[in-house]
Amino acid sequence: MILTPIQYDAVLEALDQILPFSAPADVCMSRMFRENKRLGARDRTAIAETVFALLRNLPKLKWVAGDDAGGRLWLLALHSAVEKRNMKELATTYRENQLDIAQKWKALDWNTAPLAVRANLTEWIVEALQAEGRSEEEILAVGNSLAHNAALDIRANILKTKRDTLLEQLKAEEFPAEATPYSPWGIRLVGKPNLARHPLFLAGNFEVQDEGSQLLAILTGVKRGQMVTDFCAGAGGKTLAIGAVMQSTGRLYAFDISEKRLANLKPRLARSGLSNVQPQLIASEHDQKIKRLAGKMDAVLVDAPCSGLGTLRRNPDLKYRQSPKSVNELNQLQQSILASASRLVKAGGRLVYATCSILDRENKEVVDAFLATHPDFERIDVRDLLAKEKIELALTGTDLQLTPMQHGTDGFYAAVLQRKAAGAKPAPADAAEEGETVADAVPATEADAGADAE
Numbered sequence: 001m002i003l004t005p006i007q008y009d010a011v012l013e014a015l016d017q018i019l020p021f022s023a024p025a026d027v028c029m030s031r032m033f034r035e036n037k038r039l040g041a042r043d044r045t046a047i048a049e050t051v052f053a054l055l056r057n058l059p060k061l062k063w064v065a066g067d068d069a070g071g072r073l074w075l076l077a078l079h080s081a082v083e084k085r086n087m088k089e090l091a092t093t094y095r096e097n098q099l100d101i102a103q104k105w106k107a108l109d110w111n112t113a114p115l116a117v118r119a120n121l122t123e124w125i126v127e128a129l130q131a132e133g134r135s136e137e138e139i140l141a142v143g144n145s146l147a148h149n150a151a152l153d154i155r156a157n158i159l160k161t162k163r164d165t166l167l168e169q170l171k172a173e174e175f176p177a178e179a180t181p182y183s184p185w186g187i188r189l190v191g192k193p194n195l196a197r198h199p200l201f202l203a204g205n206f207e208v209q210d211e212g213s214q215l216l217a218i219l220t221g222v223k224r225g226q227m228v229t230d231f232c233a234g235a236g237g238k239t240l241a242i243g244a245v246m247q248s249t250g251r252l253y254a255f256d257i258s259e260k261r262l263a264n265l266k267p268r269l270a271r272s273g274l275s276n277v278q279p280q281l282i283a284s285e286h287d288q289k290i291k292r293l294a295g296k297m298d299a300v301l302v303d304a305p306c307s308g309l310g311t312l313r314r315n316p317d318l319k320y321r322q323s324p325k326s327v328n329e330l331n332q333l334q335q336s337i338l339a340s341a342s343r344l345v346k347a348g349g350r351l352v353y354a355t356c357s358i359l360d361r362e363n364k365e366v367v368d369a370f371l372a373t374h375p376d377f378e379r380i381d382v383r384d385l386l387a388k389e390k391i392e393l394a395l396t397g398t399d400l401q402l403t404p405m406q407h408g409t410d411g412f413y414a415a416v417l418q419r420k421a422a423g424a425k426p427a428p429a430d431a432a433e434e435g436e437t438v439a440d441a442v443p444a445t446e447a448d449a450g451a452d453a454e
């Protein structure tokens with residue numbers, strides 16, 4: 001894509017605002033677009049795509065042009081060294097002296113670059129992955145898969161529609177849509193169509209949600225009429241998916257410490273048609289309100305605050321906004337939240353710990369440490385749970401670990417734990433009625449779908 005002079009200047013302006021990394025890149029961009037009414041929809045798309053490509057490739061661009069080179073030279077490095085645009089195309093944007101530099105950069109041999117540069121990651125992330133025993137090959141594969149654009153996944157709201165119906169409707173409008181391979185409710189859209197004002201979105205028939213995130217709702221194993229807590233509900237991405245599986249029955253508590261995020265859940269809840277969700281602001285994971293619910297939950301999801309390194313495709317600035325210090329702090333919090341949330345789970349109930357991180361430190365190690373001090377919980381093999389749901393997904397261990405390169409999703413992790421039934425043999429992998437899958441929870445007809453059976 002060739003930038004117009006207006007777009008080129010706006011990219012530089014956006015970078016000035018983003019690069020101090022004091023606020024998320026998408027927030028800075030939205031603010032800039034709001035304040036700059038001259039930019040049309042096409043300009044905004046071109047600017048956003050360029051800025052995000054630049055942030056995704058910043059380790060490479062800094063190596064090529066220099067740490068302090070600034071936006072103009074990094075853009076030149078993006079277009080020449082990374083995207084390898086031909087000289088004719090570059091000549092439409094750059095002056096002669098810049099073209100001489102571009103020619104040189106186009107011929108660069110990436111093999112001479114350090115691993116962190118080749119993997120498009122920062123050094124501290126590479127060091128953390130190496131300390132966890134990941135090979136150079138793995139680091140390159142993970143890093144580079146996180147440096148690409150992400151597709152747009154949506155989740156059909158099974159309270160209001162069926163995936164196939166929605167898929168047909170979108171295809172009829174010529175959206176490039178296809179069913180996701182793993183989630184029974186997912187649809188993947190190529191390109192980034194803006195669906196925020198689409199009538200089917202406004203009617204609550206779908207939500208934007210990565211397929212990996214949709215799978216977490218399945219792992220909770222929730223059923224109609226149950227008591228469930230989404231401990232770190234935020235704006236409710238997973239709450240909405242879980243509530244739909246429960247068919248708006250039972251009770252679903254949505255806890256969070258952020259009033260703003262819970263407020264953002266409200267309009268989504270209204271669209272969704274769910275009436276079983278109870279948002280609850282808590283002061284911390286030790287809030288007194290939680291105690292009253294101890295031992296009462298059939299399922300608890302802990303979608304823990306994390307570094308977000310599994311979402312670098314969408315949030316490439318996180319590799320600069322996180323640090324070993326912030327990961328250490330998050331790690332303390334993750335352990336504390338998991339321990340507190342576990343108290344809510346009843347005997348035989350399920351506890352799902354999830355993050356969108358790629359670091360074992362925030363994932364498996366948190367769960368291992370928890371199990372070492374909570375002998376009343378045991379790990380369930382996620383492969384068994386997925387097989388029962390007829391979801392064929394290649395996994396190497398007992399926990400869910402999704403990556404863009406293997407699964408086309410964000411980097412998601414989840415471990416499923418079960419509280420042992422008191423005085424009884426450990427409960428089977430899924431305590432629900434034999435043979436019933438989460439997909440079976442889809443109502444038979446769309447007329448049934450709106451009914452609240454509570």
Ligand SMILES: C[S@@+](CC[C@H](N)C(=O)[O-])C[C@H]1O[C@@H](n2cnc3c(N)ncnc32)[C@H](O)[C@@H]1O
Nearest residue numbers: 232233234236237238256257258285303304305
């Ligand atoms: C990964 S986000 C959750 C995203 C959300 N589940 C979704 O699907 O949209 C983690 C959430 O944990 C919340 N959080 C942070 N500390 C917490 C605590 N001590 N107890 C409960 N929630 C907390 C954050 O406010 C944030 O909304």
